Amino acid sequence: MTDTTDTLTIREMCDAFDVTPRTLRFYEAKELLFPIRLGTRRLFTRADRARLTLILRGKRFGFSLEDIRQLLAMYEPDGSNLTQMQRTFEIARDRLAQMEAQRAELDVAIAELKTQLAEGEKMIAAFRAPAVEQGRP
Amino acid sequence: MTDTTDTLTIREMCDAFDVTPRTLRFYEAKELLFPIRLGTRRLFTRADRARLTLILRGKRFGFSLEDIRQLLAMYEPDGSNLTQMQRTFEIARDRLAQMEAQRAELDVAIAELKTQLAEGEKMIAAFRAPAVEQGRP
């Protein structure tokens, strides 16, 4: 039977999540992960895998590791602390607002850049055309 | 008559563009600006103002200072070098592609985060409700 120890070595964990060992140790140092130790080696439990999933998702959302650490910390107490969960949502909503603002800025920048490019194309076309006033032999 | 020297001191330049002296010196060190010197002091010419305008615009577009330096450098030769201008547009188009990709990712992240929030609200509502199975006295 396949070794269903339910814990992964650092290498297995890295392969499973496509991160480097340095990253996992870093996350542990930052108190984002808490692998158990077998002697000196780390063993990542199911809980660690769940946390890492959340961490990577948080990163995609653009949260900083420190934000993520705080959010994860709030899920631990007992899972039913209303005010803490609401705080969690506050943070998430703030982040959402930031992201939407960022999107708005990005839209503006994209639009501007597009018009700049369009104007530029005209200039190039003008330069490339053998100068209207010269044609007509 | 107002002193129409047409050159600005570093302070005037800072006030005009809302940047710090450090920033202007930094840009000069990075060869993005080339103020003339009156003794030891810097004097920013009209050309510097034009360049700074472009620099700040570039930053809004998300270009790095190094990108901007290269772009600015290409405008200098004589202003009619076709291949260099095309290179400029290449860079701009690449950046545009990056920005649109970023926007797409942001859209996904926003959508995800929104659903997470929505689900979370449900959970909170569930917790807040005095447990359905308990009612009905």
Add this chain to the structure above:
DNA sequence: AGCGTGCTTGACGTTAACGTAAATGTAACG
């Protein structure tokens, strides 16, 4: 001369999220 103000040049500090290298350990294989 002395003072205040503004400008100058270094040069080190900052932040985030790891990368990278060095020295050491240890577990298993043959």
Add this chain to the structure above:
DNA sequence: CGTTACATTTACGTTAACGTCAAGCACGCT
């Protein structure tokens, strides 16, 4: 027991775009 193959800790390096002193000119005014 020696080698191979990972693991571990420690600690300095990296990148971008400035911030933040520190020490010292340079000018005009009094």
